[in-house]
Amino acid sequence: MAIKKVLITQQGRKFYAKSVDEDLHTQYGFIKKDELKKAKEGGILKSNTGKEFFVFNPFFIDLYRKIKRDAQIIPLKDIGLIIAETGINKESRVLDAGSGSGALACFLASIAKEIVTYEIREDFIEIVKSNIEFLGLKNVKIKNIDMYNEIDDKDMDVVILDLPEPWKAIESCAKALKAGGFLVSYSPSVPQVADFVNALRKNESFVYLKTSEIAEREWEVEERKVRPKSRGIGHSGFLSFARKVESS
Numbered sequence: 370m371a372i373k374k375v376l377i378t379q380q381g382r383k384f385y386a387k388s389v390d391e392d393l394h395t396q397y398g399f400i401k402k403d404e405l406k407k408a409k410e411g412g413i414l415k416s417n418t419g420k421e422f423f424v425f426n427p428f429f430i431d432l433y434r435k436i437k438r439d440a441q442i443i444p445l446k447d448i449g450l451i452i453a454e455t456g457i458n459k460e461s462r463v464l465d466a467g468s469g470s471g472a473l474a475c476f477l478a479s480i481a482k483e484i485v486t487y488e489i490r491e492d493f494i495e496i497v498k499s500n501i502e503f504l505g506l507k508n509v510k511i512k513n514i515d516m517y518n519e520i521d522d523k524d525m526d527v528v529i530l531d532l533p534e535p536w537k538a539i540e541s542c543a544k545a546l547k548a549g550g551f552l553v554s555y556s557p558s559v560p561q562v563a564d565f566v567n568a569l570r571k572n573e574s575f576v577y578l579k580t581s582e583i584a585e586r587e588w589e590v591e592e593r594k595v596r597p598k599s600r601g602i603g604h605s606g607f608l609s610f611a612r613k614v615e616s617s
Contacts, residue, residue, distance in 0.1 A: 371387070371432075371503070372385045372386070372387055372427045372431065372432055372435060373386050373387060373388060373389050373405075373426075373427075374386040374389065374393075374405055374408065374424055374425070374426065374427070375424070375425045375426070375427050375431045376393070376395075376400070376414065376422040376423065376424050376425075377422065377423045377425070378397070378420065378421070378422055378423075379421065379423075384422070385427075385431075385435060386405055388402075389402060389405040389406045390402055393405060395416065395420075397416050397418055397420035397422075398416030398417045398418035398419075398420055399416055399417055400414050400415075400416050400417075400422065401417075405424075408424040409424075410424075410425060410426055411423065411424070411425060412424055429479050429504070432503065432504055433472075433475065433476060433479075433504065435503075436470065436471070436472060436475065436500040436503060436504065437470060437496050437499055437500055437503075438470045438472070438496075439469070439470050439492070439493065439496050440469030440470050440493060441469070442469060442470055442472035442473070443472060443473050443531060443555055443605075443606065444585075444605050445476075446583045446585045446605070447555065447583055447605060447606060447608060448473060448476055448477075449583075450581065450583050450608055451473075451529065451553055451555075451608065452477075452480070454551070454553075454578075454608075454610050455526075455527045455551040455553065455610070457477060457480060457481050457526070457527055458480065458481070459480065459481065459482055460482050460526075461480075461481040461482055461483075461526045461527060462481070462482055462483045462485075462524070462525050462526050462527075463477055463481050463483070463484050463485070463525065463526060463527045463528075463529065464484075464485045464486075464487070464522055464525045464527070464528045464529070464545055465477070465484060465485070465486040465487070465528075465529050465531070466486070466487045466516035466528065466529065466530050466531070466532060466538060467487070467488065467516070467530060467531035467532045468486040468487065468488035468493055468494070468497050468511060469488070469493055469497075469531060470493065470496050470497065470500065471486065471493075471496065471497030471500045471501065471509075471511070472500075473486075473529065473531065474486040474497065474509055474511075475497075475500055475501060475504055475506060475509065478501075478504075478506045478508050478509045479504075479506075481508070482508065483508050483510075484508060484509045484510070485509075485510045485511075485512065485521075485522050485525075486509065486510070486511050486512070487511075487512050487513075487514040487515075487516050487521075488511065488512075488513065488514075489513065489514070489515050491513070494511055494513060497511050498511065516530070516532065516538045516541050517532075517534070517537045517538055517541070518541075519541070520541040520544045520545050522545055523544065523545055523547075524546075524547045525545050525546055525547065525550060526546075526547065526550050526551070527546075527550060527551045527552075527553065528542045528545050528546055528550070528551070528552050528553070529553045529554075529555065530542070530552070530553065530554045530555065531555045532554075533561075534561075534564075535554040535556060535561065535565045536564050536565045536567075536568035536569070539552075539565075539568055539569060539572050539574075539575070540572075542575075542613075543572070543574035543575070543613065546613040547613065548613055548614065548615050549612060549613060550612065550613045551610060551611070551612055551613075552569075552575060552610070552611040552612070552613065553608060553609070553610055553611075554608070554609045555606050555607070555608055556606060556607050556609070557604075557605070557606045557607070558607075559607075561607075562580055562607045562609060565609055566580060566609055569609070569611050573614075574613060574614060575611040575612065575613060575614060576611060576612050576614050577609075577610075577611045578610040578611055578612060579609070579610055580607055580608065580609040580610070581607070581608050581610075582604060582605075582606070582607050582608065583605075583608075584603050584604065586598075
């Protein structure tokens with residue numbers, strides 16, 4: 370079911386109304402359905418207890434935060450680095466191998482021309498299909514393909530691997546990418562990074578660029594009380610980047 374309205378308190382708590390044909394119940398009381406229907410974008414609604422909510426029509430990012438999740442997803446902080454380093458844009462064709470819940474493929478589909486995502490598990494494929502439908506995306510293709518052993522797409526601008534053994538997919542990536550295209554591997558552990566980069570450096574089809582990680586620390590700001598929140602996103606994964614070259 371799609372989200373019809375997003376409500377945010379002054380303190381930043383978010384609530385999602387899946388329908389405007391029924392009252393929205395929250396820990397701060399309920400908001401009547403008639404008020405939800407008539408609410409103006411950016412306006413204020415009050416619950417029966419007097420709590421104020423700012424009300425919005427959902428943007429893509431609001432819907433994205435409510436997608437189904439099973440496999441661990443690549444967090445937004447890391448997706449941001451992928452986009453910044455590869456320059457993914459409205460003309461880009463991107464191959465994502467290791468769909469998982471489809472979070473990366475779905476997010477990139479909101480800015481890229483075409484996304485193809487490979488997944489070998491049927492249960493994950495069903496989740497990805499559900500998320501594609503939920504977000505209303507028309508430019509994502511999901512294929513039941515093992516990236517280690519085969520490739521079904523060529524002339525891609527970017528290939529992103531979220532696989533347990535990404536070094537086994539390097540040859541497939543070389544076939545999939547156009548010259549100058551970017552290869553990105555996302556791995557949570559140091560041994561995975563080492564094995565991937567060492568294999569990459571031995572492959573004449575690629576030039577290795579760098580490996581990075583992003584740590585995000587959210588801050589609490591209340592008057593002059595300014596301090597890091599006790600909980601934050603530290604290590605999630607390492608991102609390794611390379612570019613396809615014309616091998617001799």
